[in-house]
Amino acid sequence: MRGATILKATDNKTRDLNSHTLMAFSGEAGDTIQFSDYIEANVKLYSMRNSTELGPSAVASFVRAELARSLRSRNPYNVNLLLGGVDPISQKPHLYWLDYLASLAPVPYAAHGYAQYYCLSILDKHHHPDIDLEKGMQLLQMCADELKRRMPIDFKGAIARESRGQEWHTFSGSRQ
Amino acid sequence: MADRYSFSLTTFSPSGKLVQIEYALNAVNQGVTSLGIKGKRPSSLATLSFQSKSNLLSATNGIVLATEKKSSSPLIDPPSLSKVSLITPNIGMVYSGMGPDYRILVDKARKVSHTAYKRIYNEYPPTRILVQDVARVMQEATQSGGVRPYGVSLLVAGWDEGIEPPLEGHDETGAGRKKTEETAATTASPEIETDAEQKLRKSGKTGGVLKGGPSLWQVDPSGSFFPWKATAIGKSAASAKTFLEKRYRDDLEIEDAIHVALLTLKETIEGEMNGDTVEIGIVGSPADHLLGYEGVEGAQGPRFRKLSKEEIEDYLTNL
Amino acid sequence: MANPMSIIGKNAVAIACDLRLGLQALTVSNDFPKIFQYGPDVFLGLTGLATDVQTVSDLFRYKVNLYRLREERDISPQTMANLVSTSLYEKRFGPFFVNPVVAGINRTTGEPFICGFDSIGCIDFAKDFIVSGTSADQLFGTCEALWQPDLEAEDLFETISQALLSAVDRDALAGWGAHVYIVEKDKVTKRLLKGRQD
Numbered sequence: 001m002r003g004a005t006i007l008k009a010t011d012n013k014t015r016d017l018n019s020h021t022l023m024a025f026s027g028e029a030g031d032t033i034q035f036s037d038y039i040e041a042n043v044k045l046y047s048m049r050n051s052t053e054l055g056p057s058a059v060a061s062f063v064r065a066e067l068a069r070s071l072r073s074r075n076p077y078n079v080n081l082l083l084g085g086v087d088p089i090s091q092k093p094h095l096y097w098l099d100y101l102a103s104l105a106p107v108p109y110a111a112h113g114y115a116q117y118y119c120l121s122i123l124d125k126h127h128h129p130d131i132d133l134e135k136g137m138q139l140l141q142m143c144a145d146e147l148k149r150r151m152p153i154d155f156k157g158a159i160a161r162e163s164r165g166q167e168w169h170t171f172s173g174s175r176q
Numbered sequence: 177m178a179d180r181y182s183f184s185l186t187t188f189s190p191s192g193k194l195v196q197i198e199y200a201l202n203a204v205n206q207g208v209t210s211l212g213i214k215g216k217r218p219s220s221l222a223t224l225s226f227q228s229k230s231n232l233l234s235a236t237n238g239i240v241l242a243t244e245k246k247s248s249s250p251l252i253d254p255p256s257l258s259k260v261s262l263i264t265p266n267i268g269m270v271y272s273g274m275g276p277d278y279r280i281l282v283d284k285a286r287k288v289s290h291t292a293y294k295r296i297y298n299e300y301p302p303t304r305i306l307v308q309d310v311a312r313v314m315q316e317a318t319q320s321g322g323v324r325p326y327g328v329s330l331l332v333a334g335w336d337e338g339i340e341p342p343l344e345g346h347d348e349t350g351a352g353r354k355k356t357e358e359t360a361a362t363t364a365s366p367e368i369e370t371d372a373e374q375k376l377r378k379s380g381k382t383g384g385v386l387k388g389g390p391s392l393w394q395v396d397p398s399g400s401f402f403p404w405k406a407t408a409i410g411k412s413a414a415s416a417k418t419f420l421e422k423r424y425r426d427d428l429e430i431e432d433a434i435h436v437a438l439l440t441l442k443e444t445i446e447g448e449m450n451g452d453t454v455e456i457g458i459v460g461s462p463a464d465h466l467l468g469y470e471g472v473e474g475a476q477g478p479r480f481r482k483l484s485k486e487e488i489e490d491y492l493t494n495l
Numbered sequence: 496m497a498n499p500m501s502i503i504g505k506n507a508v509a510i511a512c513d514l515r516l517g518l519q520a521l522t523v524s525n526d527f528p529k530i531f532q533y534g535p536d537v538f539l540g541l542t543g544l545a546t547d548v549q550t551v552s553d554l555f556r557y558k559v560n561l562y563r564l565r566e567e568r569d570i571s572p573q574t575m576a577n578l579v580s581t582s583l584y585e586k587r588f589g590p591f592f593v594n595p596v597v598a599g600i601n602r603t604t605g606e607p608f609i610c611g612f613d614s615i616g617c618i619d620f621a622k623d624f625i626v627s628g629t630s631a632d633q634l635f636g637t638c639e640a641l642w643q644p645d646l647e648a649e650d651l652f653e654t655i656s657q658a659l660l661s662a663v664d665r666d667a668l669a670g671w672g673a674h675v676y677i678v679e680k681d682k683v684t685k686r687l688l689k690g691r692q693d
Contacts, residue, residue: 296578299577
């Protein structure tokens with residue numbers, strides 16, 4: 001998107017960092033790609049070097065450290081991130097909220113930007129710590145519907161992805 | 177040029193020795209003898225204050241550093257020559273070996289105690305930390321390019337403000353027990369020693385708190401360092417150590433320690449022994465008269481100080 | 496981002512903070528502690544910019560871990576205070592946007608100790624209480640009203656909790672639960688105050 005102009009309807013703003021960690025990002029156009037490429041490459045490099053994968057909390061700490069370093073550099077990245085994953089050892093799900101200032105918070109549900117104001121109120125009401133995946137997908141659908149209804153932007157659909165610890169499944173692709 | 181071809185002069189010989197370091201030790205072993213003796217660990221020194229000038233060292237404990245001050249010519253002005261140096265208010269040192277190298281180390285020790293410690297924590301480094309920092313400087317000279325090892329061994333004596341572990345076999349309550357004593361009023365069971373306290377007493381450790389009291393260290397040109405109760409370095413180190421082994425006792429008061437130091441020095445000294453040819457530094461109770469001011473609550477004078485010519489001569493007459 | 500505070504009692508200190516993480520008026524998380532432990536009885540509270548709270552707490556974890564290895568002992572609260580001060584002043588012309596609070600008991604002397612700092616490391620020593628963060632003004636009021644000398648541990652807990660909760664209830668940008676630490680000679684008690692979640 002460039003101002004009011006839609007340039008692409010199928011832009012995927014998620015990355016697989018390893019077999020059990022996923023990252024979603026938003027922010028300044030060039031920065032998001034540069035930064036997520038860098039993170040993706042380094043997390044994968046770690047897996048190759050050590051024949052083991054970083055857990056979600058280790059990935060989150062690494063990303064935060066890189067973003068915090070960038071924050072006090074001459075030209076910081078302007079990227080907001082959500083990091084999700086299932087810890088391969090404890091099999092517990094993790095979600096991290098990370099903004100461009102490198103504030104990292106473990107959260108049960110999260111959103112960035114304007115979407116926060118709509119999504120968080122829905123999630124505050126409907127989210128419980130013990131909901132299953134199906135209910136989670138329903139909540140995401142509710143959020144997407146709400147954004148469609150309230151925001152003066154056509155998002156050209158949404159991508160929702162899940163992790164069951166082993167591999168990622170992409171659910172709904174781009175909808176027209 | 178200098179930075180392109182700058183390699184360490186200290187390289188291994190085929191037999192696995194670093195002969196440059198051995199040569200540095202040879203330089204030390206030709207140097208004038210210095211010695212250090214640690215006195216009895218005081219039990220209530222923290223509360224002891226400086227009393228009167230005539231009674232300077234009564235009932236105090238600590239460490240003595242002593243060395244011979246040799247002058248090659250009668251024309252030299254002895255008081256301007258100094259081998260015992262103050263590093264921090266509670267730490268001092270003396271050397272055997274090459275004088276100029278020692279002066280560099282004194283400068284570096286004084287500087288590092290501020291840059292690496294006082295300017296960060298607003299307190300002076302504990303003795304072991306200072307010793308480690310000086311030892312690092314000496315070790316770096318054995319591995320860096322374009323330099324030679326320092327031709328000195330050091331004796332570092334210092335006092336650390338901290339708690340002292342209870343003496344083994346004693347039921348004395350030192351500063352380490354103070355906390356439990358204070359709770360006595362509320363818990364009404366002051367005499368019961370906890371398991372943790374018993375363990376600490378046995379191990380001689382303090383459980384995460386700085387171990388206080390006096391300590392005496394030797395640092396060698398290689399950068400290795402050792403804690404001692406009493407030791408000697410330099411030309412007559414071996415005979416002096418044998419002498420010290422005979423004379424040293426665990427309950428030496430500092431007065432006695434100075435006495436033993438002078439006796440040891442007497443065995444090795446060649447010329448006359450007087451206030452000009454003997455130099456002594458001591459770690460004792462705070463020397464508030466050296467503070468330069470008085471009447472400030474909580475202000476404490478330096479624990480390390482050099483004995484004056486007159487004080488040394490007093491001890492020599494009693495020898 | 497809201498506020499740690501700490502108060503002194505008889506042979507004990509307390510340090511407490513709320514749990515909110517927010518962007519202006521938007522609450523992002525209600526489980527974001529701002530008190531960090533650097534020794535058996537040394538605590539640091541950090542308020543200000545969330546990213547700097549994390550960066551600074553990580554920095555001190557690194558510094559204090561190295562201190563403990565080098566010195567083979569735990570850092571005292573006074574030494575910690577000077578370390579915080581010098582570390583913050585190193586960034587005099589590009590500061591971390593934090594207002595730290597140190598609380599602890601000195602294990603050599605047995606004395607409780609608290610102090611606060613501005614963002615460039617000027618230390619504010621106090622005999623009674625230190626407050627920091629968005630509700631600092633309110634906390635001054637509640638602490639002035641509730642604090643008294645020589646509080647015993649249980650009363651200290653009650654005082655700090657009521658002071659904190661009363662203050663954050665008067666501040667829209669703070670609250671959402673709180674952590675309270677009571678530091679006594681040989682014991683540290685951590686309590687969670689659930690607080691209002693609205």
